[in-house]
Amino acid sequence: MAGLKSLNIADPLTWLSTLARAESLQVLIAFAMCVLLAWLMVWGIRKAFADQALSILLGKRLIDGVLFPTFLLALTFAARTLLTDAQPSPIFGILLPVCISLAVIRLGVKVLQVAFHEAPFVRVLERTISWIAWLAVVLWVTGVLPLILDELDQIRWKVGGSMLSVRTLLEGALTAGLVLIVTLWISAALESSLLKSAKGSDLSLRKVISNTVRALLMFVGLLLALSSVGIDLTALSVLGGAVGVGIGFGLQKLAANYVSGFVILAERSMRIGDNVKVDGFEGRITDIKARYTVIRSPNGRESIVPNEMLITQRVENLSLSDSKIAQSTTVTVAFNAPVDEVIAWLLQPCQAHPKVLAEPAPSVALSAFGVNGLEFTVNYWFDDSDIGPLNLKSDIHLAILKTLQAHGIEIPFPQRVVHMSA
Numbered sequence: 352m353a354g355l356k357s358l359n360i361a362d363p364l365t366w367l368s369t370l371a372r373a374e375s376l377q378v379l380i381a382f383a384m385c386v387l388l389a390w391l392m393v394w395g396i397r398k399a400f401a402d403q404a405l406s407i408l409l410g411k412r413l414i415d416g417v418l419f420p421t422f423l424l425a426l427t428f429a430a431r432t433l434l435t436d437a438q439p440s441p442i443f444g445i446l447l448p449v450c451i452s453l454a455v456i457r458l459g460v461k462v463l464q465v466a467f468h469e470a471p472f473v474r475v476l477e478r479t480i481s482w483i484a485w486l487a488v489v490l491w492v493t494g495v496l497p498l499i500l501d502e503l504d505q506i507r508w509k510v511g512g513s514m515l516s517v518r519t520l521l522e523g524a525l526t527a528g529l530v531l532i533v534t535l536w537i538s539a540a541l542e543s544s545l546l547k548s549a550k551g552s553d554l555s556l557r558k559v560i561s562n563t564v565r566a567l568l569m570f571v572g573l574l575l576a577l578s579s580v581g582i583d584l585t586a587l588s589v590l591g592g593a594v595g596v597g598i599g600f601g602l603q604k605l606a607a608n609y610v611s612g613f614v615i616l617a618e619r620s621m622r623i624g625d626n627v628k629v630d631g632f633e634g635r636i637t638d639i640k641a642r643y644t645v646i647r648s649p650n651g652r653e654s655i656v657p658n659e660m661l662i663t664q665r666v667e668n669l670s671l672s673d674s675k676i677a678q679s680t681t682v683t684v685a686f687n688a689p690v691d692e693v694i695a696w697l698l699q700p701c702q703a704h705p706k707v708l709a710e711p712a713p714s715v716a717l718s719a720f721g722v723n724g725l726e727f728t729v730n731y732w733f734d735d736s737d738i739g740p741l742n743l744k745s746d747i748h749l750a751i752l753k754t755l756q757a758h759g760i761e762i763p764f765p766q767r768v769v770h771m772s773a
Contacts, residue, residue, distance in 0.1 A: 381434055382446055385426035393419045417461055420454035448491050452484040459528075462536045530572035538565035562641060563613075604659065605642070611658035612641045621661060621668060626676065628667040629656060649742075675708065677732050678744060682751060683724045685761040690717060693727060696758055700750030701731045706743055708732040724763040 396418065427450050431443045459480040490496035503518040541564055615621055616639055625636050627646065634648035644661060646654045669676050684693055694715045701713035713731040720726070729751070733743055755762065 378430075378434060378443065378446075381430045382427060385423055385430055389419055389422035389426055392422050417454065417457045420450060420457050424450040424454050448488045452488045456481050456484050458536070459532050462532045462539070526575065527572065530575055531569075534565070534568040534572050538568060541565075562616075604657075607659045608642045608657050611662040612639065612643075615639060615644070615658055615661060621666065624670075626669040628669070629661060629664065632656075633667075675732050675734060677711075677730060678747075679728055679730045680744065680747065680751075681718065682727045682729060682755075683721055683762060684727065684755070685724050685763050688725060688760050690725065692758070693725075693755075693760060696754050696760070697727055697729050697751060700747055700754055701729060704743070704746060704750065706733050707747075708734065723765050 393416070424447070427443070427446055431447070459476075487496065490499065500518055503521065504516050506518075507514055507516045509515075538561065541561055621627060621636060621639070621644070623636050623639060626634070627636060629646070632646060632648065632654045634646040634652075634654065636644060637647045637653070638645040639658075642658060644656050644658055646656055648654070682697060694717075697715045698713055701707050702709075707713060708731075711732050713729070715730075716728050718726050718728040729747070731747070752762075
């Protein structure tokens with residue numbers, strides 16, 4: 352609240368007499384016009400950007416977002432500059448802190464709702480921000496806040512080459528909170544913009560860009576907060592060296608997983624939506640985190656695979672170049688079955704199924720003379736983005752069984768020869 356002059360509650364009669372002046376009515380009328388003008392500006396922006404998601408700036412209602420209190424604060428500052436000369440009206444000493452508090456509350460609440468919309472602690476943080484902001488306004492308007500800050504500034508101690516006080520710590524905490532809110536706002540807006548229309552390989556690349564930008568913004572915000580407290584940033588070199596040693600020894604596996612996660616997202620060897628098989632587990636990649644990857648099998652089970660395993664071990668990616676996947680099944684018929692007719696009958700269910708691709712075309716081959724009968728291998732291709740492999744295989748098996756039964760083709764039982772000794 353730099354540039355604002357707090358009121359003095361010790362002389363309420365003088366303050367009330369000042370409010371009774373004619374200029375005070377002029378200030379209130381000007382403030383009402385500022386409210387109306389801010390409302391009209393937000394209304395116009397909402398109409399102009401009706402097709403875009405600006406939940407933080409505009410909110411769900413016309414005065415629910417960050418833009419309305421921000422415009423109101425700017426217009427109120429402008430009104431104070433135009434209506435007052437050397438001696439500002441004491442009413443502005445109330446209106447401006449209230450506008451600042453309202454803008455801070457709206458920004459904090461909206462950013463937390465977007466960044467952590469399902470977290471249970473969001474409601475607590477929202478109330479904390481509101482209570483702190485309004486308490487600061489009350490203390491500032493009554494003139495108590497400057498006295499408290501002066502007293503807190505007297506409580507000092509030396510840390511290394513820096514002199515710290517309770518006031519600097521509180522200001523640093525507020526700065527860190529503000530930087531965190533702005534960082535979450537920028538990262539949420541960037542992630543929403545990048546991932547809005549991304550599909551396939553672009554989704555993974557844009558997600559790693561979003562995660563990287565968020566980490567960099569958080570790091571820069573932390574440095575700014577520490578600098579505002581008065582801590583010498585050169586002292587962090589010792590901490591950085593200690594962290595590096597810890598990563599090199601105790602956190603080796605954890606660091607390897609994080610590095611592997613960024614490598615996977617950057618080089619796009621595995622993407623969200625790919626069907627992969629790793630360490631005997633087959634399924635579709637549903638999410639790629641910085642430390643691990645989530646793979647969901649067709650039966651609903653999910654496997655959390657460390658990213659280092661995806662880098663150091665052999666991984667079968669069934670849909671790396673495209674989403675087409677080949678599938679095969681083996682059918683055994685009796686030795687006396689007509690081979691040419693059986694091949695045609697086995698092709699019919701594959702050609703008739705709407706999910707089986709016509710190109711590459713399905714094929715049937717006499718693959719082996721088995722112990723129990725003739726073995727035919729049926730090969731076909733399908734698009735894994737449309738149907739699960741297990742569901743399609745079941746449909747093909749049922750159709751083949753019905754076709755063979757309709758034509759009287761026998762699927763032989765296992766043949767066993769029992770030798771009887773005399």
